[in-house]
Amino acid sequence: MDIDWQLFSDSLWPIVRGGLLGTIPLALASFTIGLAIALVMALMRLSANRFVSFLARAYISVIRGTPLLVQLFVIFYGLPTLGVTLSPWPSAIIAFSLNVGGYAAEVIRAAILSVPKGQWEAGYTIGMSRLTTLRRLILPQAARVSVPPLSNTFISLVKDTSLASLILVTELFRKAMEITAYSYEFLLIYVEAALVYWVFCLVLSAGQTRLERRLDRYVAH
Amino acid sequence: MSPTDSAGQGPALLTASNLQKSFGDHQVLKSIDLQIGKGQVLALIGPSGSGKTTVLRCLNGLEIPDGGSVCFDTGPSVEFTAGTTQKQAQVLRTRSAMVFQNYNLFPHMTVLENVIEGPIQVQRRKRSEAVAEATALLARVGLEQKHDQYPHQLSGGQQQRVGIVRALALKPSLLLFDEPTSALDPELVGDVLKVIKELADEGWTMMLVTHELAFAREVADEVVFMDEGVVIERGHPEVVLRNPQNERTKQFVHRLLNPF
């Protein structure tokens, strides 16, 4: 089998560029919005109000119980039926944000529950309200606990954004598909795309390790 | 540091009446009455599980009693009923602060940050002022070198002294200590007791749950002995600890003083 190294090197920059301008911004935007959704869902899930807690439970269950690709298609191809037509980028961001919101909610909830009850009481005894205790004491400690699992969520998300190619978002994998459309070099180009994803994820993993090491300094052992 | 009153029979700072608390069908407090005068030190003793911690927690609004009342001299005053909410009990914390058995310091904050958190976030005091006061308080308890350390870098005795300073920084009228030395290695107990003794001498009003009977005899103006959610005996430390009238008190004191 001959490897078309010329095509390989010509394709590298377009694919990487698709990653830098498509995959990464898409993942960052969705992750940020997704975390906000997750925090709200986690707090709702912990609420003493059974109805509020039920709503969050239902949301998490739907998100985790249905394929991401289907969620993406419902939003992009399905919503127009209801008169809601969104272009590829907003559709993708909405779908991925909702998805991250469902998965990260459970991570954040577990992290909040892992903070000892004594921390709440220490907050209360110095006169803090529930909300202030949550904001100043519980969430900062929960954040440290949730860095490793949330980093994993982020890395998964980076890979999952390749699904956005199917709703026409020009990200890394879409670029690769476009190249195969005229070159017919499926193996070469898709392996090349895989390599680029891999390098992205290696860089992110290294960042994760550094972040964890830094946060570890403040954690009580 | 705090307004000194003639240690002993000041006007009642706090009156708790008929406190009752059940967990499920286990009645943990059965009509507890307590009074503490300004500048007084009250030692609460009793066997494990007798409800001492629950009493302190009720006084601080961390636990909501099923009935009874807690009144401070100039307010607030809370009448507990089945419908009393956390929010309503919260006002009690404007007058009292708790020192916990296992410190409960904030692990993600330095020593200094632990101490100024309440004054700044809750009392909305100026940061510079809060830092100056915290610095002075930390120096008082021998922790002037530790401002920028994190709790896990300190010994248990040092952590508990930070816990005490964190409570003091709020300038509460009443300090509640729940077995402040029970989690400490024996050789570290003395440092913490010394601080508590100094606070007593300065006129702070304190309620102290402790198994250190010798210490209770030294600092307390009144000793209250509880068992199974009931106050069995109360009075001057020399009486309750040396010459208890009640049979159960006698047994308890005897057992603590002669563990073998």
Ligand SMILES: Nc1ncnc2c1ncn2[C@@H]1O[C@H](COP(=O)(O)OP(=O)(O)O)[C@@H](O)[C@H]1O
């Ligand atoms: N949150 C709770 N839920 C159920 N039972 C509790 C709770 N807190 C305390 N108790 C029970 O109440 C009793 C008194 O506890 P506590 O006030 O901690 O006693 P002490 O401090 O004198 O050892 C114990 O039997 C304990 O098991």
Ligand SMILES: [Mg+2]
């Ligand atoms: Mg106790």
